[in-house]
Amino acid sequence: xxxxxxxxxxxxxxxxxxxxxxxxxxxxxxxxxxxxxxxxxxxxxxxxxxxxxxxxxxxxxxxxxxxxxxxxxxxxxxxxxxxxxxxxxxxxxxxxxxxxxxxxxxxxxxxxxxxxxxxxxxxxxxxxxxxxxxxxxxxxxxxxxxxxxxxxxxxxxxxxxxxxxxxxxxxxxxxxxxxxxxxxxxxxxxxxxxxxxxxxxxxxxxxxxxxxxxxxxxxxxxxxxxxxxxxxxxxxxxxxxxxxxxxxxxxxxxxxxxxxxxxxxxxxxxxxxxxxxxxxxxxxxxxxxxxxxxxxxxxxxxxxxxxx
Amino acid sequence: xxxxxxxxxxxxxxxxxxxxxxxxxxxxxxxxxxxxxxxxxxxxxxxxxxxxxxxxxxxxxxxxxxxxxxxxxxxxxxxxxxxxxxxxxxxxxxxxxxxxxxxxxxxxxxxxxxxxxxxxxxxxxxxxxxxxxxxxxxxxxxxxxxxxxxxxxxxxxxxxxxxxxxxxxxxxxxxxxxxxxxxxxxxxxxxxxxxxxxxxxxxxxxxxxxxxxxxxxxxxxxxxxxxxxxxxxxxxxxxxxxxxxxxxxxxxxxxxxxxxxxxxxxxxxxxxxxxxxxxxxxxxxxxxxxxxxxxxxxxxxxxxxxxxxxxxxxxxxxxxxxxxxxxxxxxxxxxxxxxxxxxxxxxxxxxxxxxxxxxxxxxxxxxxxxxxxxxx
Numbered sequence: 284x285x286x287x288x289x290x291x292x293x294x295x296x297x298x299x300x301x302x303x304x305x306x307x308x309x310x311x312x313x314x315x316x317x318x319x320x321x322x323x324x325x326x327x328x329x330x331x332x333x334x335x336x337x338x339x340x341x342x343x344x345x346x347x348x349x350x351x352x353x354x355x356x357x358x359x360x361x362x363x364x365x366x367x368x369x370x371x372x373x374x375x376x377x378x379x380x381x382x383x384x385x386x387x388x389x390x391x392x393x394x395x396x397x398x399x400x401x402x403x404x405x406x407x408x409x410x411x412x413x414x415x416x417x418x419x420x421x422x423x424x425x426x427x428x429x430x431x432x433x434x435x436x437x438x439x440x441x442x443x444x445x446x447x448x449x450x451x452x453x454x455x456x457x458x459x460x461x462x463x464x465x466x467x468x469x470x471x472x473x474x475x476x477x478x479x480x481x482x483x484x485x486x487x488x489x490x491x492x493x494x495x496x497x498x499x500x501x502x503x504x505x506x507x508x509x510x511x512x513x514x515x516x517x518x519x520x521x522x523x524x525x526x527x528x529x530x531x532x533x534x535x536x537x538x539x540x541x542x543x544x545x546x547x548x549x550x551x552x553x554x555x556x557x558x559x560x561x562x563x564x565x566x567x568x569x570x571x572x573x574x575x576x577x578x579x580x581x582x583x584x585x586x587x588x589x590x591x
Numbered sequence: 592x593x594x595x596x597x598x599x600x601x602x603x604x605x606x607x608x609x610x611x612x613x614x615x616x617x618x619x620x621x622x623x624x625x626x627x628x629x630x631x632x633x634x635x636x637x638x639x640x641x642x643x644x645x646x647x648x649x650x651x652x653x654x655x656x657x658x659x660x661x662x663x664x665x666x667x668x669x670x671x672x673x674x675x676x677x678x679x680x681x682x683x684x685x686x687x688x689x690x691x692x693x694x695x696x697x698x699x700x701x702x703x704x705x706x707x708x709x710x711x712x713x714x715x716x717x718x719x720x721x722x723x724x725x726x727x728x729x730x731x732x733x734x735x736x737x738x739x740x741x742x743x744x745x746x747x748x749x750x751x752x753x754x755x756x757x758x759x760x761x762x763x764x765x766x767x768x769x770x771x772x773x774x775x776x777x778x779x780x781x782x783x784x785x786x787x788x789x790x791x792x793x794x795x796x797x798x799x800x801x802x803x804x805x806x807x808x809x810x811x812x813x814x815x816x817x818x819x820x821x822x823x824x825x826x827x828x829x830x831x832x833x834x835x836x837x838x839x840x841x842x843x844x845x846x847x848x849x850x851x852x853x854x855x856x857x858x859x860x861x862x863x864x865x866x867x868x869x870x871x872x873x874x875x876x877x878x879x880x881x882x883x884x885x886x887x888x889x890x891x892x893x894x895x896x897x898x899x900x901x902x903x904x905x906x907x908x909x910x911x912x913x914x915x916x917x918x919x920x921x922x923x924x925x926x927x928x929x930x931x932x933x934x935x936x937x938x939x940x941x942x943x944x945x946x947x948x949x950x951x952x953x954x955x956x957x958x959x960x961x962x963x964x965x966x967x
Contacts, residue, residue, distance in 0.1 A: 334809055336966045359809060359810060364806065364809040366802060366806055368802035370806035371803075373801070387807075387811070387812055
């Protein structure tokens, strides 16, 4: 397996804040790798470190066989980067934006034309080609940004929260495009705070406060999770939740509709019986059942008790 | 009461934001402080020590006495002397001196004749010498004209020469002494200073504010490529402004345009390049467009007041002249007035041209070095 990104012991500080703390990463070529974490967990800083936009205080980075920061300029031709703000020129049309980026990457003449035509058709922007970027919808802007980031056919694509401003349908289509890119050999590193999105990644790292708390395929993470999920139904769930989270063996309790999703430490071998034995909770008449963990459960378990 | 509460909420918020924008806060204090000190000392319409040339064809004791008497007035300072009228005129065209005093070969006879006429009560007499003056700046020309009727008591102690004129004054380039003649080329400098610095300084800051810079710096674009690409369109805009200002100056204010067009364009391009570079340097320091704008004003004010646009360079104290020398506008005003009004060419104005070229090259290097393709 070829490695696209190899980083070890990465530290980045901003004043007294440690945004990234002793991060180790290994990302294989052609995979879609996710950074999952709440806002401020260090996702953007990580991406900026790996693209050479920021320099690390400590640690080593090797991206596509090039070591940073020494070979940053060489790396720039090989990577594509879609920033959180999408970075388009509002006062240029779709076509003009693409032409601009193409020229910056030294793509001219016939190749430029065919690349742009190809991208316009892949990302369904042909009809809007002469429309100013300012007047596009969130989904169209996002597709244009992806088209611009991939115009030079980069080997490695960085996407910083690419879907935070688009609706679910566009999000779905967008991910289909990412899998197309991955299928053609492009490595994709995407940051997100959406669970359903993280679940689509081949592998993902869960970040909190700049520290990597878990790393693996979504399946592995769910299986190896250090908690059992028990759903409790019945009335008065708000009050019950308050009572539950007092118990140190209960990691979290969050209401989902008419059920309370409760995470109980793995050290409790039979959580349903254990719960019923907790007299102060008065759970005898309620329906308790162990359910399959979701990525959100993994996230909550590994990041402590963050509110999402 | 809720009105007051709402207004005060907004007021306090503004104060808070203002106090966190350290550059703006600094400007609030620095602009009045520095500018007041600067201009309080610098603005002086009472011109002294105007650089002048001397063509002494007489070379006698009398001619030296006249020269000494004129120096004693402190209006002019003879910095060069010539052998021919042609050389003297060229020196004015080159902007080396503002005026030349010509003392003719028959100076001594003229003095004697004047004294005799004075004794006989005959008031018609020949002037003793002639001033050739670059008349484009009316303040400077006015100062020289004040010498026209100076009494030369030193030549005949106790027996004053009859009433003036002592010298004839020939006003070159602006004989009607119209202010517009000098103002229009100067205004070109001021308008270019303002627009060119502002355009470029906000151009990069705008990219940063809109978040486009983060994308640009992850591409293979080099800092210098980005800088050059950014300033080239504004060179064209600067030339359009030049055409409008000089065209209107010619049509509406009848400003004579003596210099060649190619020379005018060449000189203007040098200045546009220097101003754009200055704007780029600002853009690497300023974080917001507001900050870029304030820094532009900080440079614009001395460019208007210290560059010789409003007040003659010669009237300023030494310290102000040093600041003036550091401003690209000063050098351009000298050059564009020289080219437009006196028909000088860039070769005649080498020093100023050299300054602008060096300013551009060094400035571009500084801007490129200061602009890091990094976010930290």
